[in-house]
Amino acid sequence: MAVSTVGAASATRAGQDPAMCPYRLVLEHVTSRWGVLVLIELLERPYRFSELRRAIGRVSGRGVSEKMLTQTLQTLERDGLVHRDARPVIPPRVDYSLTDLGREAAEQVRALAQWTQDRMADVERARHAYDEARQARDGAHNR
């Protein structure tokens, strides 16, 4: 049975909408495109800004824009998940790391990401089955 009140949903644009129940906002920060990646990477070790940027955009297509990374980090910092350690040296050096709270979140996110990877085979099979069924249907429809 349900764990408790999680089943109570809300909606509206995510962004800054004040009319949304507060926990949904945090959830969206954590599950956001870059939020997910930032948390997972920081679970490994602390990172500097540009270092993190490169780490995230490692594989395929271009990575995060500076703007988005900044924005993501600020949001997560404000929520108390990420710690920002800016040291007044030249050139500037800023290290980002997880807080205890952030680590808890990151572990859950990583678990989900890991699950996704582990189950990719099943997903791929489901997709092919779906696509073939669809094609058969559309074919019948057109003849």
Added chain:
Amino acid sequence: MAVSTVGAASATRAGQDPAMCPYRLVLEHVTSRWGVLVLIELLERPYRFSELRRAIGRVSGRGVSEKMLTQTLQTLERDGLVHRDARPVIPPRVDYSLTDLGREAAEQVRALAQWTQDRMADVERARHAYDEARQARDGAHNR
């Protein structure tokens, strides 16, 4: 230490970009705004289309549009997480439920949502601290 390969990230627009490593796509489907809510609701019990629509948009602001719910459900169905049971009666009746695979995903998502709720107090405190520190800084900056 890291569980394995999850730390390897990718990027590019989520949508249908073929150049993104496949598991990231599934992760984005699962963590998408409506995907999260659909999975959590369906964990409770099966739902009919409109019923699900209403259940999701229960609390605050307006809920999901038909379009978005349809799209979300189709994506999740294609990924093999949701089962669609369309019965040829009049009026049409379609029930959505979780597959075994979907249930695994949904449980992780619900755990994350639950965690978020449980830790809201900490998050709120962090936010106030952040906002005050920021205001103090900006104040000093302007004087």
Added chain:
DNA sequence: CAGTATCCGTAGGGATACTG
């Protein structure tokens, strides 16, 4: 009821240039 098809607005997010 359960969708599909269209039109359309907006803000999410990328690229670039500039600052401390």
Added chain:
DNA sequence: CAGTATCCCTACGGATACTG
């Protein structure tokens, strides 16, 4: 290096109307 400030565009997602 680590950001901020701007410009700009597209695709996410809402509203509406129509179909099976």
